[in-house]
Amino acid sequence: KARRKDKDAAATNQEEPKMYLESTVLECTIPESRLRDLVDLPEGLDYNEWLASHTLAFFDHINLLYGTISEFCTMSGCPDMTGPGNRQYLWFDEKGKKCKVAAPQYIDYVMTFTQKTVNDESLFPTKFERDFPSSFESLVKKIHGLLLHVLAHLYHAHFREMVLLQLHGHLHSLFAHFTLFNARFNLVDPKDALVLQDLAVALGLCPPTENPPTSSAAAAP
Secondary structure (H helix, E strand, C coil): CHHHHHHHHHHHHCCCCCHHHCHHHCCCCCCHHHHHHHHCCCCCCCHHHHHHHHHHHHHHHHHHHHHHHHHHCCCCCCCCCEEHHHEEEEEECCCCCEECCCHHHHHHHHHHHHHHHHCCCCCCCCCCCCCCCCCHHHHHHHHHHHHHHHHHHHHHHHHHHHHHCCCHHHHHHHHHHHHHHHHHHCCCCHHHHHHHHHHHHHCCCCCCCCCCCCCCEEECC
16 A cells, blocks of 8 residues: 555656647747847837836736636635646745745735735826836736736646647747746746746757746746
């Protein structure tokens, strides 16, 4: 019986093949070369304005795509917030304590936090000539780190539904734009980005890496 348990544990720890790396589903709706042009800061435009506009767009599109499969992301079906490579994401509660929550709850926290932040005029100013706070870039980095966790979960747990809904091309294009923008302005920790590094390589967004993603737990930034 002990040997049987060992075999079961080993099988549990082995990750299933990554469907999103299959050549038949590796298409984007927007050419990668055009996406590279879209991330460069236009001459004369304020850097923070550029960050703000992209952050709002990424939030809206990721929220929209998640909404299409949210009925499949349930407390029982996704009891942990996971990503590829058996990565598990933990949330910081209001007291700064790490806590383990189900994926739909975690993603709700992410979307609620982001929505509240971008609606705060003192943090995300929309009125003409209103100054951005000195902490704006660090705030954008936090939001992008959280949105990366949502993308990682979509690819890890719900890519099959994306394919069935014929939305995988849109997801790839969003991921490509998000990845190129973050790389251009160093907005996401490279260690966090490793979770989808193999996809970035497959889509031609970056050269192959010698350090593949490893299984670990990560806390929300």
